[in-house]
Amino acid sequence: MTNAQKYDRIFILNLKVTKEDLPGLKYHGIKQWDSMRHIDLVTDLEETFMIQLDTVDMLDLSSYEKGKEILAKYGVDVTE
Incomplete structure (x- = not known):
């Protein structure tokens, strides 16, 4: 799974x-x-991608698209 x-x-x-x-x-x-x-969502993202989101990023997770931007900051590429 990608x-x-x-x-x-x-x-x-x-x-x-x-x-x-x-x-x-x-x-x-x-x-x-x-x-x-x-x-x-935050818990599953952290566990799945083995990252720890900053509080600011947890609060900034305001959309499906924004989540992709946030994960990219942590080196996780979720683009197809």
């Missing part, structure tokens, strides 16, 4: 969305992405 597939899977499983829903997905943009799911 990093891009792992990244997508984290969002799909935590937020109960489809791959087609991912582009444009935003925090609080859907009912499922609440504060509890946000913590789950």
Whole structure:
């Protein structure tokens, strides 16, 4: 499984969305992405990619696309 597939899977499983829903997905943009799911996303990203996000980056994780930018800062390429 590629990093891009792992990244997508984290969002799909935590937020109960489809791959087609991912582009444009935003925090609080859907009912499922609440504060509890946000913590789950952060935890799964950290565990999957073996990184430790700074608090600022945890709070800045405001969309599916922004998450890709944040992971790139930690040397994790999730582009296809």
